[in-house]
Amino acid sequence: MPTASRTCTAPLAPTPRWTALAIERWFARAARELPWRRITATGYRDPYVSLVSEAMLQQTQVSRVLDKFTPFIARFPTVHALADAPEQDVLAMWSGLGYYRRARHLHAAAKAIVERHAGVVPADPVELVKMPGIGAYTAGAVASLAFHVRAPIVDGNVRRVLLRVNGLDVDAEAGESAAWREATAIAESARNVALANEGLMEFGATICTPRAPKCGTCPLRSRCVARAMNTQDTIPRAKTAPARSMIHHLALLVRDGRGRLLVEQRPGTGLWAGLWQAPALELSKRPRSAIAAVREFADSIRVGPPKDRPFMILRHELTHRRIEARVWASERMSRKKPMQGIFLAPGEIADLPLSALHRRILLSEQCSS
């Protein structure tokens, strides 16, 4: 028996090869069936489908994307169909997913693929990353998952998994470059890079979760440094949250004689750029008198006076803002000064690109009428 027993030695981190093979083995058995994972006659998945799903999945959970993905592909089945579609149609199919810039970028990327690559999605991540809305992650994902190119990918899941397995007790930002180095080594040593890459993400989403990771059934636990040192719950370290500003919306619901609702389009930049909504006054402070403000607003857009009280108050939270919307029903429109604007019937409103906030406003008025 050795006299110098090792009682408190840090465990040895696994090699990239070991991690890749363990993840591949696990994923081959545990993969969820998702609509964008279907294999075509080529033996690989449709790269256009991969491109759409990866754009939708940016900062968006799988369960959210499931509702929107199939209708989107049905409406725009090919890269040509998407490239030829009006932007408003693309936004309408994206409505409710958030981060609408992604939809515009995806649309622009489809046009670029048609114009510069004869309508064929490139397999080279160096080419992919030149397209609007495609960064290092999405380029690597399309290249590796749809073409089996040995390109690395690091998303929030992969970063967390690799930091934990290697016991790097840092915050997510500090661990970014280390995660890319490790992901590169994994992609290069994997047996099947598509299985290894997608498996790492799935593993992070279902086993090595942000909170309460399932270490008891983890296929990596024999070699996981975080598990051995009981740091799995603190990796990656949290960062301080940004302050949130308050915005007050005073929205008006205006109907014409046929019961249609007035809508306006937001400016081309900033929050909910180019999306449609009920006409609204937006204030950075709570108004001294909301009713006075909304009366003045109604007069300025030439509609009849609002009722005395809002019929609905909605609260909506975004990452950097918190929005309180008070919604007034306006009385009839002024006949003397007929206002100009766009009125839409309920069925037509359903086809507009609307933020979740204004969808709630407009649809609830449709229901209450």
Next chain:
DNA sequence: AATTCGGGGGC
């Protein structure tokens, strides 16, 4: 390097 861009799930 820090901010902006949505919306919702999970605890």
Next chain:
DNA sequence: GCCCCAGAATT
């Protein structure tokens, strides 16, 4: 309430 999510572009 807080953190996070198959991130990317802009400042």
